[in-house]
Amino acid sequence: MASGAVRPAFAYTVVYVKDVAKSAAFYSAAFGYTVRRLDQSHKWAELESGATTIAFTPLHQRETDALTGAVQLPDSPAERGPVEICFDYADVDAAYRRAVDNGAVPVSAPEQKNWGQKVGYVRDIDGIIVRLGSHVRE
Numbered sequence: 001m002a003s004g005a006v007r008p009a010f011a012y013t014v015v016y017v018k019d020v021a022k023s024a025a026f027y028s029a030a031f032g033y034t035v036r037r038l039d040q041s042h043k044w045a046e047l048e049s050g051a052t053t054i055a056f057t058p059l060h061q062r063e064t065d066a067l068t069g070a071v072q073l074p075d076s077p078a079e080r081g082p083v084e085i086c087f088d089y090a091d092v093d094a095a096y097r098r099a100v101d102n103g104a105v106p107v108s109a110p111e112q113k114n115w116g117q118k119v120g121y122v123r124d125i126d127g128i129i130v131r132l133g134s135h136v137r138e
């Protein structure tokens with residue numbers, strides 16, 4: 001078991017996007033988050049999203065490309081990136097309608113799954129898959 005000194009806390013999910021300000025505004029309108037911070041350079045934004053911060057930064061920037069490599073995007077709309085963002089909602093149907101009404105691209109309308117969760121999928125303005133689902137109770 002990890003000692004307290006090395007026990008991690010999941011702090012950020014960083015989403016690489018084409019336009020930081022537009023993505024922050026989109027997530028606010030489509031998914032109901034409040035923008036906590038948008039820096040003056042528009043190279044960083046954060047959403048009020050609970051214990052783990054959702055942050056946006058440009059697809060390409062010298063600070064990270066040189067250190068960790070360039071962001072690789074899917075080659076076609078039929079492909080998706082290796083990560084999806086998942087949000088829990090009490091009313092998945094209303095959340096799905098709100099997202100689509102605010103510019104999200106419909107992928108799959110909400111449906112009840114056999115494991116007890118209702119799930120729908122959309123793409124954000126950068127093509128990232130966002131899952132809208134109910135909380136799964138055990």
